[in-house]
Amino acid sequence: MELIKQNTQAQIIKSILVIFLGSVLLAVSAKIKIPFYPVPMTMQTFVVLFIGISFGYKIGVATIGLYLIEGIAGLPVFSNSPERGIGLAYFTGPTMGYLIGFLSACFLASFVKLKDNFLIIFSKLILAVSTIYIFGILWLGTLIGWDKPIFDLGVKPFLLAEIFKIALLVLIAKKILKFRKLI
Structure with a gap:
């Protein structure tokens, strides 16, 4: 019985550490801008999907949740913070839908399996990342108006x-x- 209790405690500590390190990795990925066409790219969405694949949905979604809480609490973890604001003010700005979409993308990416072929993996990841953009344009359209070219922006x-x-x-x-x- 004592061994089971120790194993459970060790697993909880390991999970907390993985969640914390994953949120740090996501914050770092938001800050690195890679020259790309037509706009510079960050590796945020790559890390969101990576977290889903490597951590599974429970730890993965908890990791993304912690990252969002860190940003809402005012830590400059988001891509353009602190330059364009921090905390809840930044979170509720134009990128809120995309940030919320990180949760669904991570969840869906966790369904990639070892037995999947490359086409299935590609399809699952396209579906997962698409949710980021669906949430993103829904929020962006609500925020700036549907009369704007939301898809183009x-x-x-x-x-x-x-x-x-x-x-x-x-x-x-x-x-x-x-x-x-x-x-």
């Missing part, structure tokens, strides 16, 4: 970078899953 500039990041994840997804089984 909030999705189109990022499509090429997303395809690049997803292709990279497809290539390493099985390695990530094999490593996850070892932990």
Whole structure:
């Protein structure tokens, strides 16, 4: 009985550590801007999907949740903070829908399995990342008005970078899953 209690406590501590380190990784990925066409790219969506694949949905969604709480609490973890604001004021700005979409994307990415072929992995990751943009344009349209070219502003500039990041994840997804089984 004591051994079970110790194993449970060790698993909880391990999970908390993984969640914290994942939120740090996501914050770092938000700050690194890579020159890309037509707009610079961050690796945030790559890390969101990576977290879903490598941590599974429970730990993955908890990680994204912690990241969002950190940002709402005022830590400068979001992509353009503190330059464009911090905390709840930044969170409720134009990027709120995308940030909320991180939760669904991470959840859906967790359904990538070792037995999936590359096309299935690609399809699952496209679906997952699409939810980021669906939530993003729904919020953006509500915020700035539906009379604006929402797709052209909030999705189109990022499509090429997303395809690049997803292709990279497809290539390493099985390695990530094999490593996850070892932990």
